[in-house]
Amino acid sequence: MRILISAVPSLLAALTATAAWAHAFLDHAEPRVGSTTATAPRELVLHYTQNLEPAFSSVEVSDANGARVDLGKPTISASTMRVGLKALPPGTYRVRWQVLSVDTHTTEGSFTFHVKQ
Amino acid sequence: MPVRAISLDAESILSNLLIAVRDIHFASSVIVAGIVFFDWLIVAPVFGADLRLPATFSAFTETSQRILWLSLGVSIVSALAWLCLLSSRIAGKPFEQVIADGTIWIVLSRTQFGIAWAARILVAALLAICLPSLQKLKALPADWRGFLSALLAGFYLGLMAFAGHGEEGLGFERNVHLAADFLHLVAVGLWLGGLLPLAILLTYLRRCGEEPWLSAACNAGSRFSTLGILAVSILLISGTINASFLVGGIQSLVDTRYGRLLLLKLALFAVMVSAAAINRQYLLPRLCKADATDRSDPTAQRLVRSTLVELTLGLAIILIVGVLGITAPAVDMASHAH
Numbered sequence: 001m002r003i004l005i006s007a008v009p010s011l012l013a014a015l016t017a018t019a020a021w022a023h024a025f026l027d028h029a030e031p032r033v034g035s036t037t038a039t040a041p042r043e044l045v046l047h048y049t050q051n052l053e054p055a056f057s058s059v060e061v062s063d064a065n066g067a068r069v070d071l072g073k074p075t076i077s078a079s080t081m082r083v084g085l086k087a088l089p090p091g092t093y094r095v096r097w098q099v100l101s102v103d104t105h106t107t108e109g110s111f112t113f114h115v116k117q
Numbered sequence: 118m119p120v121r122a123i124s125l126d127a128e129s130i131l132s133n134l135l136i137a138v139r140d141i142h143f144a145s146s147v148i149v150a151g152i153v154f155f156d157w158l159i160v161a162p163v164f165g166a167d168l169r170l171p172a173t174f175s176a177f178t179e180t181s182q183r184i185l186w187l188s189l190g191v192s193i194v195s196a197l198a199w200l201c202l203l204s205s206r207i208a209g210k211p212f213e214q215v216i217a218d219g220t221i222w223i224v225l226s227r228t229q230f231g232i233a234w235a236a237r238i239l240v241a242a243l244l245a246i247c248l249p250s251l252q253k254l255k256a257l258p259a260d261w262r263g264f265l266s267a268l269l270a271g272f273y274l275g276l277m278a279f280a281g282h283g284e285e286g287l288g289f290e291r292n293v294h295l296a297a298d299f300l301h302l303v304a305v306g307l308w309l310g311g312l313l314p315l316a317i318l319l320t321y322l323r324r325c326g327e328e329p330w331l332s333a334a335c336n337a338g339s340r341f342s343t344l345g346i347l348a349v350s351i352l353l354i355s356g357t358i359n360a361s362f363l364v365g366g367i368q369s370l371v372d373t374r375y376g377r378l379l380l381l382k383l384a385l386f387a388v389m390v391s392a393a394a395i396n397r398q399y400l401l402p403r404l405c406k407a408d409a410t411d412r413s414d415p416t417a418q419r420l421v422r423s424t425l426v427e428l429t430l431g432l433a434i435i436l437i438v439g440v441l442g443i444t445a446p447a448v449d450m451a452s453h454a455h
Contacts, residue, residue, distance in 0.1 A: 023445060051229075051291075052229070053228045053229070055223050055224075055226075055227040056207055056223075056228070100207055102228070103281055104207065104228070104230045105445070106207060
């Protein structure tokens with residue numbers, strides 16, 4: 001019993017450590033969130049904080065008029081999702097993503113990036 | 118982007134149903150594993166090869182086997198219900214549509230949850246086939262029969278780690294988290310799952326009053342108490358590892374719903390451990406020293422009551438676990454508050 005009681009501080013110590021992962025949230029993207037690129041990217045790459053379920057994860061990229069500019073179905077490997085892009089003229093583009101993490105929780109989000117004149 | 122075809126009200130009902138189904142599944146799976154572990158680690162050595170206390174053994178076995186089979190049936194049905202409800206939540210479609218359009222099959226065959234679920238249903242089927250066969254297979258030593266049954270039951274319970282927050286993390290950390298969650302579940306089966314058969318065994322030992330019922334009760338209680346210390350140690354270590362992945366700091370315990378639920382779970386766990394400590398330090402020594410001819414001695418009955426209190430607290434913890442599983446971990450809320 002004394003051993004069990006002495007284990008309590010270690011539990012509290014573990015709680016003070018901050019883990020860096022949980023449900024699948026966007027860790028970083030290429031092009032970066034809100035960034036302006038000098039040349040039009042040919043591909044959008046999204047890196048998440050957790051492995052994804054390809055069957056239930058998707059991404060869409062659209063221009064200022066709402067027209068789709070991605071090349072369709074993304075490829076997903078572990079925690080990374082990639083989708084090809086059409087030749088992008090200068091402008092602002094919105095990325096909308098929805099993913100299912102392997103812990104069966106759905107998360108979604110959106111951001112924009114800009115291609116310079 | 119997939120369009121969600123169910124309203125927010127329907128989604129809320131779905132979440133509540135999922136919590137209820139998870140609770141039923143956890144409880145029934147823990148009882149299945151608990152009875153199998155208890156048979157191997159407590160019943161077999163206490164009753165021995167010469168089958169002492171035949172009336173008690175027969176009454177206990179009949180009751181515990183009935184509960185085992187009922188729990189296994191409930192566990193399998195609730196596993197299928199969990200799969201249907203989760204598929205509905207993932208796809209954002211009504212329950213009947215995910216079955217009709219095959220979404221449920223995609224979840225079962227193309228997600229890690231589904232693959233783990235298929236494996237668990239297979240293990241459940243193996244349990245249903247092997248448990249009666251192993252009991253009749255006298256050519257195999259009793260220890261081995263018990264071990265093989267416990268191995269199947271342990272896998273059935275432990276594989277649930279792949280169905281939720283045990284999957285958090287990437288690479289090596291994910292594997293550590295999964296292993297900790299697996300062991301956590303098995304330890305729950307050892308301790309919480311064993312409380313019900315322990316209460317039944319102590320009740321029948323006292324009721325049947327066969328000699329030497331008191332030494333058998335003392336033996337069973339002592340063995341279970343030692344097993345409990347092992348299980349609680351595993352729960353503390355694996356729980357600490359899980360918390361380090363999911364909580365993300367002391368402040369998150371207070372600031373987030375997940376953290377507050379976890380605190381409540383820890384408080385109930387502490388009361389459970391205290392009740393077990395009282396049993397070990399106070400009731401068990403009194404039981405072992407009691408006069409076997411004095412059937413009016415209330416110690417055995419007190420031990421049964423105390424065991425049932427522990428069991429009730431354990432079931433309350435399972436209710437909380439059902440909610441925790443569909444609640445965003447505190448580490449998510451903490452990191453997204455910034």
